[in-house]
Amino acid sequence: MARGPRERVxxxxxxxxxxxxxxxxxxxxxxxxxxxxxxxxxxxxxxxNAVMLPMHVLPDRFDAAMPAxxxxxxxxxxxxxxxxxxxxxxxxxxLGPTASRIQALNALRREADGTWSGDMFDxxxxxxxxxxxxxxxxxxxxxxxxxxxxxxxxxxELAAAGVESLSIIDLQRERAQALAQTLRREFPSCKCDAVxxxxxxxxxxxxxxxxxxxxDDGLPGELGALDAGTLVGDVIVTxxxxxxxxxxxxxxxxxxxxxxxxxxxxxxxxSFFGRG
Amino acid sequence: MARGPRERVxxxxxxxxxxxxxxxxxxxxxxxxxxxxxxxxxxxxxxxNAVMLPMHVLPDRFDAAMPAxxxxxxxxxxxxxxxxxxxxxxxxxxLGPTASRIQALNALRREADGTWSGDMFDxxxxxxxxxxxxxxxxxxxxxxxxxxxxxxxxxxELAAAGVESLSIIDLQRERAQALAQTLRREFPSCKCDAVxxxxxxxxxxxxxxxxxxxxDDGLPGELGALDAGTLVGDVIVTxxxxxxxxxxxxxxxxxxxxxxxxxxxxxxxxSFFGRG
Numbered sequence: 001m002a003r004g005p006r007e008r009v010x011x012x013x014x015x016x017x018x019x020x021x022x023x024x025x026x027x028x029x030x031x032x033x034x035x036x037x038x039x040x041x042x043x044x045x046x047x048x049n050a051v052m053l054p055m056h057v058l059p060d061r062f063d064a065a066m067p068a069x070x071x072x073x074x075x076x077x078x079x080x081x082x083x084x085x086x087x088x089x090x091x092x093x094x095l096g097p098t099a100s101r102i103q104a105l106n107a108l109r110r111e112a113d114g115t116w117s118g119d120m121f122d123x124x125x126x127x128x129x130x131x132x133x134x135x136x137x138x139x140x141x142x143x144x145x146x147x148x149x150x151x152x153x154x155x156x157e158l159a160a161a162g163v164e165s166l167s168i169i170d171l172q173r174e175r176a177q178a179l180a181q182t183l184r185r186e187f188p189s190c191k192c193d194a195v196x197x198x199x200x201x202x203x204x205x206x207x208x209x210x211x212x213x214x215x216d217d218g219l220p221g222e223l224g225a226l227d228a229g230t231l232v233g234d235v236i237v238t239x240x241x242x243x244x245x246x247x248x249x250x251x252x253x254x255x256x257x258x259x260x261x262x263x264x265x266x267x268x269x270x271s272f273f274g275r276g
Numbered sequence: 277m278a279r280g281p282r283e284r285v286x287x288x289x290x291x292x293x294x295x296x297x298x299x300x301x302x303x304x305x306x307x308x309x310x311x312x313x314x315x316x317x318x319x320x321x322x323x324x325n326a327v328m329l330p331m332h333v334l335p336d337r338f339d340a341a342m343p344a345x346x347x348x349x350x351x352x353x354x355x356x357x358x359x360x361x362x363x364x365x366x367x368x369x370x371l372g373p374t375a376s377r378i379q380a381l382n383a384l385r386r387e388a389d390g391t392w393s394g395d396m397f398d399x400x401x402x403x404x405x406x407x408x409x410x411x412x413x414x415x416x417x418x419x420x421x422x423x424x425x426x427x428x429x430x431x432x433e434l435a436a437a438g439v440e441s442l443s444i445i446d447l448q449r450e451r452a453q454a455l456a457q458t459l460r461r462e463f464p465s466c467k468c469d470a471v472x473x474x475x476x477x478x479x480x481x482x483x484x485x486x487x488x489x490x491x492d493d494g495l496p497g498e499l500g501a502l503d504a505g506t507l508v509g510d511v512i513v514t515x516x517x518x519x520x521x522x523x524x525x526x527x528x529x530x531x532x533x534x535x536x537x538x539x540x541x542x543x544x545x546x547s548f549f550g551r552g
Contacts, residue, residue: 014290016316018330030350033294040292052328054294056349068344074306075330204351 013044014051021050021074023273026065026088027081030056032213034237034262035079041268050076059083066091070108070116077109077273082210084192085120092118101186102156102179104149109273119272122150123157125265126233128205129256132264136229138162143198145169145220146209147179150235154208155179159187167195167202169221170209198224204231207244212236218243228252235261289320289408290327297350298327302341302364303357304360306332308489310513310538311355318546326352327516335359342367346384346392358486361396361425361450368394377462378432380425395548398426399433401541402509405532408540411507414438419474421445421496422485423455426511430484431455431508433465440454443471443478445497446485474500480507483520488512494519504528511537 023043025035031054039052055078057065062084069075070091080088085104089095092108096119099105105118130137140163144151147170155166155204166183170176176194183192196203198221213236226232232248237258241249248255256264298317300313307330315328315345331354332339338360344366345346345351356364361380365371372395375381381394406413416439420427423446431442433437442459446452452470461469476499487496489512502508513534517525524531532540 014292016290016312016327016329018307018312020312020330022329027512028349031294036294036296049325051292051329053292053298053327054350055298055349058349061344061347064340065344065347068337068341071333071337071341073304073334128534253408272383 003065006151014040016051016228017049019049021048021076022072023050023052023077023079024055024069025052025079025081026057026062026069026084027059028056028057028083029213030054032237033081034144034259035081038262039269042266044195046274050077051236057084062087063215070220072108074202075110077107079269080106080108082149082213088118092116095119096122098131098156102149102152102182106149106153107269107272120153121148121268122235122261123153123155124268125261125263126154126235126256127157127161127264128268129260130231130233132260133254133256135254135256137204139164140204141165141202142204142206143167143169143195143202144206144208145211146235147172147176147194148208151208152179152182154206154233154235155183155184155192157213158206159183159190159192163204165189165191165193167193167199169195174230197222201225203229205243205244206233206234206235208235210236212238212242212244220244220249223247226251226253231255233261234258237262290316291325292327293325295323295325297352298348299326299328299353299355299503300331300345301328301355301357302331302333302338303361304332304334304359306330308513309357310535311357314542315545318542320498320548322546328355333360334469338363347388351386351544353383355545356382356384356491358481360423364384364394368392371395374399374429378425378428378458380428382425382429383545383548388405396403396425396429397541397544397548398537399429399431399513400544401537401539402430402511402532403433403437403540404544405536406507406509408536409530409532411530411532413480415440416480416507417441417478418480418482419443419445419471419478420482420484422483422511423448423452423470424484427484428455428458430482430509430511431459431468432462435459435466435484436466439466439480441467441469443469443475445471445473473498476500479505480509481520482511483518484508484511486512488514488518488520496520499523502527507531509537510534513538
């Protein structure tokens with residue numbers, strides 16, 4: 001029961017009635033997610049009677065919750081966030097190209113025939129956000145923390161965007177190796193490797209791990225020297241800059257943060273949901 | 277996907293973010309329910325970061341949907357409407373007095389220890405709404421259509437309020453008989469019987485059946501002559517008056533409609549939800 005002195009400010013024309021269609025974002029934890037505000041706004045702006053709700057599902061409930069949620073007749077789509085992007089694949093009847101390549105998804109929609117399609121938009125959102133900031137990705141030498149759902153998606157889109165090399169760091173070394181192998185197979189011209197630390201000579205750093213989600217998190221790892229030409233990306237969506245983004249700002253680097261990424265993928269996601 | 281020319285008007289300060297707590301109303305059909313609008317307003321007015329969503333669950337999904345919904349960590353309560361008020365009893369760890377008497381409920385809340393309590397507020401809402409209209413129930417001779425969840429709840433509260441007699445009409449005769457028997461046992465001073473048609477001499481008519489939910493529904497049955505002293509009640513919540521309420525208005529009768537009843541029970545429900 002959330003009841004408190006907090007002031008609620010009406011920023012949008014949300015109205016909920018019996019005909020309202022529901023979308024949810026499923027994750028654990030959930031209070032940090034920004035998608036409900038963003039998509040409620042976008043749905044309202046599109047004239048849709050629909051809302052995006054945070055849905056906090058614990059790991060031992062996930063397998064039962066997903067089919068039940070998808071069985072709610074007025075629930076038309078789900079976003080999936082940490083830690084469920086890979087587990088969610090099992091609930092899609094059909095996977096889009098990126099989701100099928102990396103076996104992780106962040107969006108599911110109900111089709112007209114009642115089946116569910118899923119795809120992964122995290123990477124596309126990241127690349128689009130970098131483009132919005134005027135950043136060229138082609139030829140970059142990238143070190144990336146995190147080879148989970150978000151890291152796989154971003155790695156895939158970075159390779160597709162023509163980065164020169166991608167050095168992947170994950171506490172689960174096998175996970176980094178598996179991703180590097182997949183990317184080498186799919187994008188032979190990109191040098192992809194699993195590494196233990198940021199190699200010298202990088203001009204792009206990406207955090208696709210969950211480091212930064214907790215207020216007391218520091219940097220995802222040792223970064224070495226960053227000059228102003230280094231592009232820093234961080235998937236973590238926070239009110240205040242993460243330690244990594246703060247680090248980038250202090251060194252005069254351009255950066256793409258989690259909010260930029262969310263906004264970057266919203267066009268693609270709105271059209272994904274709008275087709276259902 | 278509900279997308280259309282309909283104008284969305286912001287009537288309240290609803291804002292949804294990652295900390296929003298969720299409540300749902302589960303039923304089939306669902307588009308007719310008015311609780312989302314009403315409780316979204318009431319939650320906002322109470323300073324709660326919470327919304328009430330319509331949740332359309334089909335009968336073959338109900339048994340899987342309920343535990344899954346109750347397992348969503350930020351879902352704090354459910355309203356239950358037609359046709360699930362009796363089936364929902366199986367999902368409560370603890371029943372309030374009315375729910376346990378009639379084995380039907382319309383509200384469930386998560387307790388601090390994670391268990392779920394349920395109770396039935398339909399009858400209390402009806403009695404309170406009649407009181408708001410200055411109507412005395414004590415001594416009334418009542419004919420009631422419908423012995424399902426709503427009928428049982430209203431019958432129970434009418435008997436408790438001291439009506440003289442209650443004649444119950446239901447297409448499922450055994451259901452009417454079972455309710456009459458329960459009420460006779462619980463309220464020996466009230467004359468309760470299952471009947472096939474409205475007996476002569478009634479001065480109160482209640483529709484607690486689903487007749488009126490469809491636009492082409494007529495009266496729930498033959499009513500006989502109604503004079504201006506007859507109180508008419510109808511549980512159906514509609515934009516325009518039901519045929520029954522129109523019938524009452526045309527004869528100068530006082531009436532309690534479904535919206536009056538919803539409003540009548542909202543205080544009780546807000547305090548039920550607020551205690552969780």
